[in-house]
Amino acid sequence: MPKGDFLGAFEEIVLLALVHLGEDAYGMTIRREIEERAGRAVSIGAVYSTLDRLQAKGFVSSQYANGSEARRGRARRYFKLEPEGAKSLERSKEILANMRRGLEPESELTKS
């Protein structure tokens, strides 16, 4: 999509994971959420680059964790769904719903 108007399949999945996670959304948890729900392995690199692109479009925003908590390792980068992202998610859902309208679950697909 030259103009970034529509969401890609994986972008949509990432955004939905974000919604489920709420306040606790950062790289590792997002990855886990997707693997559990979609039942599919995802590399951490795939998650981050998608997140970066979504941020560049203004669909999500991110900020690093404040050091208050006593835990080891590098700072976490928390992601948050922005209004534009929610809109885009809504739009994707509608398009798919329109494309499916009138089709029964299995019957239609198997009819031919």
Added chain:
Amino acid sequence: MPKGDFLGAFEEIVLLALVHLGEDAYGMTIRREIEERAGRAVSIGAVYSTLDRLQAKGFVSSQYANGSEARRGRARRYFKLEPEGAKSLERSKEILANMRRGLEPESELTKS
């Protein structure tokens, strides 16, 4: 998707248009179906190259119209959804359903 395991957003749309059209699915009608349902302009080139790729994966098959009908212009290339394509469509639907499970239409998306 390096291994062609999952459907892209546009591929899914094209496949669904195919299901709606049934016997009458060829380049131009597929394009029109998408434009009407998705409410979005699509170039004919976009449709064909996606169709070619889907065919290469075995998700759809195609055959040219027999010349019996009296109509002008170049031969039509009719497309048909193959079992593998239907399966893939099913799988895409399930993944998205799993990703959305537990989320209310608007409420959740707007809560943050």
Added chain:
DNA sequence: TCCCGTACTTCTACATTGTAGATAACCGGA
């Protein structure tokens, strides 16, 4: 103090998918 394991993020690279527009093929009629 230095090294190490843990917890995360960044970076680099490349394959696949998305998209458009120009061009070619074919048909019947003027």
Added chain:
DNA sequence: TCCGGTTATCTACAATGTAGAAGTACGGGA
């Protein structure tokens, strides 16, 4: 034979999908 209408093919490039190695940061133990 030239022409307009109908449809498919080709070429090119931008955006998205995906992986894995490398880098950063912190606290604890030797």
